[in-house]
Amino acid sequence: MQSSSALFPVALQSAERRGDLSEDVYRIKAGNSPDPSVELAVTRLGLADHGGVHGIPVILLHGSFSNRRFWFSPKGIGLGAFLARAGFDVWIPEMRGHGLSPRNRQWRQNRVADYARYDLPVIAAFVHEQAGRAAHWIGHSLGGTTLTAALGGAYLPSEQVASVALFGTQISRVYWPLKVPTVEWGARLLLKRFAHISGSRLKRGPEDEPIGLALESMRWHGLFGRFGEKGKDWWAGLTEVDVPLLAVAGAGDLQDPVWACRKLFEQYGAERKQFLCLGREQGFDAFGHVDMLVSKAAQTQVWPLIEGWLRDPVAPVRGAELAASLTEQSQMTAPPRTV
Secondary structure: OOOOOOOOOEEEEEEEEEOOEEEEEEEEOOOOOOOOOOOEEEEEEEEOOOOOOOOOEEEEEOOOOOOHHHOOOOOOOOHHHHHHHOOOEEEEEEOOOOOOOOOOOOHHHOOHHHHHHHHHHHHHHHHHHHHOOOEEEEEEOHHHHHHHHHHHOOOOOHHHEEEEEEEOOOOOOOOHHHHOHHHHHHHHHHHOOOOEEOOOOOOOOOOOEEHHHHHHHHHHOOOOOOOEEOOEEHHHHHHHOOOOEEEEEEOOOOOOOHHHHHHHHHHOOOOOEEEEEEOHHHOOOOOOOOOOOOOHHHHHHOHHHHHHHHHOOOOOOOOHHHHHHHHHHHHOOOOOOOO
């Protein structure tokens, strides 16, 4: 079968019409990872009746315990479908072992470091090849963390990133028990007995996460931990990132609180960046971790802001400046925190 890409083997797995949308699913097997069995599914959404004409490319990265359905449902509802109907060229990758992406042989050991170093550059290259220009990137939760790691580690070429939007993304929340070496070591020994963390059992989502992600996160938050891997300090590398940035936090998000999302925002070196808090004081509902993107309120209050940002990433976003001043005041009373 002929590859859909001149860069590496890519198979068109399906091409379907879903109401007014076209849905093409590609399977990428780039062979660039130490585990050669890695394959990634990437879904392309567009308008079915536009004869193959596509608009501005946008890549949507799902969070933990999730898959492409976070961005669009089988009924054609979701931010991905909204943006496709607005004329954008929407690309939705699924991380290793999620959704249509099969589990690789070493799935148990998968880490953000693997996603950032090997998978996101492949996705970026394929979308750039197909779309003919740099894509805008939107990441939610772990998707935003992975995107941040790829940028901080300089794994993603700047010419393939038109802008970055992070939703509910942070890496500075402190888990004090992990600062005690004996607690961290004991937790590691316990977790290594398992292959994965069940999303359905924990009621966090439809997908499982490999235990490698949990062990990696524990290392980040340990006594001398840092956001990075051996030989690469992703946190320090963020100061060199200069692409338009929109960082969004939910006032009701208990998992990734506003102050921590703000800290990540401030570490980015981009001159063209905005921070937006979704709360009642800013004129929004008090959005939480998931409903900031998946809810009826998000459809009317958040999605149009995202569309406007994608069309002009340097234009002021409604409520962003006010949110910044309020968050700066709250930071003065926030508990001490480290990365």
